[in-house]
Amino acid sequence: MTALIAFGYGLAALLFALLTLLLLTSWRGRLQGGLLVLATLVSALWASALAVQSGFGGLSGELLWAAESMRGLVWIAFLGGLIMPMLDVTRGYGRFMRLVRNAALGLCVLLALPIEDLHRIAGELPSWLDLVVVRFLGHLLVAVVGLALIEQLYRNMPPDQRWGIKHLCLGLGAMFAYDFALYSDALLFMRMDLHLSGARGLVNALILPFVAVSAARNPQWSISLFVSRKAAFHATSVVGSGVYMLLMASVGQYLKVYGGEWGPVLQIVFLFAAGLILFALLFSGQLRARLHLLLGRHFHRSRYDYRDEWLRLVSTLAGRDSESHLFERVVRALGEIVESPAGLLWLCQASGHCSAVAGWNRQVPRGCGAMRAKSVMEFFRARAWIANLQDELDDERPPGEPLAVPPCLRSMEDAWLAIPLVHDDALQGVVVLSRPRARTLLDWEDLDLIKTAAGQASGYLAQYLAAKALAEHRQFEGFNRVSAYVIHDLKNLIAQLSLVARNARKHADNPEFLADAVKTIENSVSKMNRLMAQLQSAVSGGKALSVELARLLAEVVRERSAQPPAPRLDVGDDPCWVEVEVDRLSAVIGHVVQNAQDATPPDGEVVVRVRGAGGQAIVEIRDNGSGMDEAFVKDRLFQPFYSTKGLTGMGVGAYECRDFVESVGGSVEVQSSPGQGTCFTIMLPRVDSPEQKWTVEEGVT
Numbered sequence: 001m002t003a004l005i006a007f008g009y010g011l012a013a014l015l016f017a018l019l020t021l022l023l024l025t026s027w028r029g030r031l032q033g034g035l036l037v038l039a040t041l042v043s044a045l046w047a048s049a050l051a052v053q054s055g056f057g058g059l060s061g062e063l064l065w066a067a068e069s070m071r072g073l074v075w076i077a078f079l080g081g082l083i084m085p086m087l088d089v090t091r092g093y094g095r096f097m098r099l100v101r102n103a104a105l106g107l108c109v110l111l112a113l114p115i116e117d118l119h120r121i122a123g124e125l126p127s128w129l130d131l132v133v134v135r136f137l138g139h140l141l142v143a144v145v146g147l148a149l150i151e152q153l154y155r156n157m158p159p160d161q162r163w164g165i166k167h168l169c170l171g172l173g174a175m176f177a178y179d180f181a182l183y184s185d186a187l188l189f190m191r192m193d194l195h196l197s198g199a200r201g202l203v204n205a206l207i208l209p210f211v212a213v214s215a216a217r218n219p220q221w222s223i224s225l226f227v228s229r230k231a232a233f234h235a236t237s238v239v240g241s242g243v244y245m246l247l248m249a250s251v252g253q254y255l256k257v258y259g260g261e262w263g264p265v266l267q268i269v270f271l272f273a274a275g276l277i278l279f280a281l282l283f284s285g286q287l288r289a290r291l292h293l294l295l296g297r298h299f300h301r302s303r304y305d306y307r308d309e310w311l312r313l314v315s316t317l318a319g320r321d322s323e324s325h326l327f328e329r330v331v332r333a334l335g336e337i338v339e340s341p342a343g344l345l346w347l348c349q350a351s352g353h354c355s356a357v358a359g360w361n362r363q364v365p366r367g368c369g370a371m372r373a374k375s376v377m378e379f380f381r382a383r384a385w386i387a388n389l390q391d392e393l394d395d396e397r398p399p400g401e402p403l404a405v406p407p408c409l410r411s412m413e414d415a416w417l418a419i420p421l422v423h424d425d426a427l428q429g430v431v432v433l434s435r436p437r438a439r440t441l442l443d444w445e446d447l448d449l450i451k452t453a454a455g456q457a458s459g460y461l462a463q464y465l466a467a468k469a470l471a472e473h474r475q476f477e478g479f480n481r482v483s484a485y486v487i488h489d490l491k492n493l494i495a496q497l498s499l500v501a502r503n504a505r506k507h508a509d510n511p512e513f514l515a516d517a518v519k520t521i522e523n524s525v526s527k528m529n530r531l532m533a534q535l536q537s538a539v540s541g542g543k544a545l546s547v548e549l550a551r552l553l554a555e556v557v558r559e560r561s562a563q564p565p566a567p568r569l570d571v572g573d574d575p576c577w578v579e580v581e582v583d584r585l586s587a588v589i590g591h592v593v594q595n596a597q598d599a600t601p602p603d604g605e606v607v608v609r610v611r612g613a614g615g616q617a618i619v620e621i622r623d624n625g626s627g628m629d630e631a632f633v634k635d636r637l638f639q640p641f642y643s644t645k646g647l648t649g650m651g652v653g654a655y656e657c658r659d660f661v662e663s664v665g666g667s668v669e670v671q672s673s674p675g676q677g678t679c680f681t682i683m684l685p686r687v688d689s690p691e692q693k694w695t696v697e698e699g700v701t
Contacts (some may be wrong), residue, residue: 008201
C-alpha cells in the first residue's frame with residue numbers, strides 16, 4: 001500500500017510539474033497567470049515531498065505541514081487574484097470578501113510555522129486543545145474558504161464566459177471538497193485517516209486535467225467578472241451545503257464505527273447517497289426559486305436586482321446565449337422573471353387573429369382555435385393588462401364577458417399568466433406562462449417589471465416582424481423588376497416576329513428569306529426560354545462569359561438592320577473583351593440602338609462604334625436624330641416607367657441599361673442636343689485573358 005501511495009503522489013508531482021512548464025511557455029505576464037504558475041509549482045513540490053516521505057521517509061513533519069500550508073495559500077491567492085480585482089472594495093461585500101481572503105492567507109502562513117513558533121504565538125493553550133487539532137481545524141477552514149471562492153467565481157461569471165472556467169471550478173472544487181472531507185474526519189477522530197490521506201495523490205492527479213483545460217482556454221486569465229446581489233443567495237447555498245456535508249460525514253462515521261462488520265460498506269453507501277441528494281437539491285429549480293423568494297422578501301428592500309434583470313432580459317432577447325428562435329426567446333425572457341418553467345407565444349397576424357406559434361419547454365398545442373386580436377385587447381384592458389388565468393378558470397364568468405379563456409387553455413392545467421405584447425397600441429402577441437416553481441402572489445413590483453419587460457420584448461418582436469415583411473417586400477420588388485425587364489424584352493421579340501410574319505406574305509417563295517426567318521424564330525424562341533427561366537427564378541442574372549464586343553455588336557447590328565435607318569458598325573483595331581452576362585448585354589445595347597433608330601428619320605444615320613481605352617472597353621451609339629435637352633437627360637431619361645413613345649413604350653430600356661452596366665462595374669454617359677442627335681456611351685471593364693469565351697455558334701443572342 002505504501003508503494004501505491006508513493007506512486008500516486010509521484011504521478012501528481014510529475015503532472016503538476018509538466019503543467020507548470022506548459023504555463024510558463026504560454027504566460028503573457030498577467031497576474032492571474034503568474035499566480036497559477038506559482039500554484040502549480042508549489043503543488044508539484046508538495047506532491048514530491050509526500051511522495052518521498054511515503055516511499056523513503058526521512059522528512060520532518062514540520063516540513064510536510066509547511067508544504068501543506070503553502071499549497072493552500074497559493075491556491076487561495078490564485079482564486080483571490082481572479083475575483084478580488086473586479087470587486088468594489090469600498091462596498092460591504094467587497095470588503096467582506098477581501099477580509100475573508102486575507103484571513104485565509106494569514107491562516108495559511110501561521111499553519112506553515114514550526115511548532116515552537118506556534119507555541120510562542122499561541123502561548124498557553126487549554127489542556128484539551130492541542131496544536132495538531134489547531135492545524136486540523138485551520139486546514140478545514142482553508143478548504144471551506146476555497147469552496148466559497150470557487151462558488152462565487154462560477155456563480156458571478158456571465159453565462160457566456162463560464163465555459164472558460166467551469167473545468168477549473170470543477171477540478172479545484174473537487175480538490176477542496178476532498179480536503180474538507182479529510183480534515184473533517186481528522187478533526188472528529190484526532191488523527192489523519194491513512195486511506196483518505198494516501199489517496200490524495202491520485203485524487204490530485206485526476207483533477208489536474210480540468211485545471212489544464214481551463215488554462216488552455218484562458219492563457220492570460222483576463223476574465224471579466226461582475227458582482228450581483230445573487231451573492232447572498234449563493235453564499236447561503238454554500239453555507240447550507242457545508243453544514244449538510246458535516247452532518248452527513250458525522251453520520252457516516254457513526255455507521256462505520258458502530259455498524260459492525262458492515263460498517264465501512266454502510267458508510268460508503270450512505271455518503272454516496274447523501275452526495276447524490278445534495279447534487280439533486282443544488283440543481284432543483286423549485287428549491288432555488290423558493291430560496292430566491294425567501295431572501296428577496298426578508299433581506300432586500302426590493303425583490304429584484306434591476307440591473308441584473310435588465311442585462312439578462314436584453315441578453316436573452318438578443319440571443320447571445322441561445323440559438324433558439326426569437327419567439328421562444330421572448331417566452332423564456334418573460335418566464336425567467338417569475339421563475340416560470342414553460343410558456344407559449346400567441347402571435348397576432350395582420351388579419352386580426354392570434355394563434356399559438358411557439359413554445360418554450362412546451363409543445364405548441366394542436367387544435368387550438370384562433371383568438372380575435374380586438375377581443376384580446378378588450379380582455380387585457382379589463383384586467384389591467386396582465387391576467388391570472390388561474391383566477392379566470394376558477395371563477396364563473398358572466399355571459400357578457402368580452403372574452404372567455406380559449407378552450408385550449410382550459411386543457412392546460414398549469415396555465416398561469418397571460419401577458420400582452422403591445423407595440424404602438426397594436427397587439428403583437430400574447431405570452432402564456434405556466435405556474436411558477438414556487439407559488440407566489442404577484443405585487444406591484446412584479447407587475448411593473450413584467451410590463452416593462454413585455455414592452456421591450458414587444459419591441460424586439462415588432463422589429464422582427466417588420467424585417468420579415470421588408471424581406472418579403474424586397475423579394476416581390478426583385479420579382480417585379482425582373483418582370484419589367486422580361487416584358488420589355490418580350491415586347492421587342494414580338495415586334496421582331498411580327499415583322500417576320502408581315503414579310504412572309506411577300507417573300508414566302510424566297511429560300512433566303514425562309515432561312516433567315518427560321519433563324520430569327522429560333523433566336524427568338526431561345527431568348528424567350530431564357531427570359532421565362534429568369535422570371536420563374538426571379539433572378540435577373542445568368543452565367544458570365546468572356547465575349548469580344550465586336551462579335552456581339554455585329555450580331556446586334558444584324559438584328560436591328562431590318563428597321564431603318566440600318567445601324568452601321570465601326571470596329572477599331574484593338575480587340576475588346578469583357579466578362580458579362582451575354583444575353584443581358586446584348587439586350588441593353590439592342591434597346592439603345594432601337595431608341596436611336598426610333599429617334600432618327602429613315603434617311604438619318606446610326607453608328608455603333610467600339611474601341612479600347614486603357615482598362616475599359618467603350619461602346620458608343622451615335623445618331624443624328626431629334627436629340628434631347630439637358631434637363632430631360634438629367635431628370636427623366638433614366639427614370640423607370642417613363643416613356644416618350646406613348647402606349648408603345650415601356651420606359652425601362654435606358655433604366656435597365658444603366659442598372660446592368662453599373663452592376664458589372666461600368667458606367668453610362670449621355671451627350672445630346674435637340675435637333676443635333678445623341679451619343680450614348682457605355683464603358684465596361686476589359687478582360688485581358690478571357691477564359692470562358694462566347695461565340696455566336698455557342699450562344700445565340
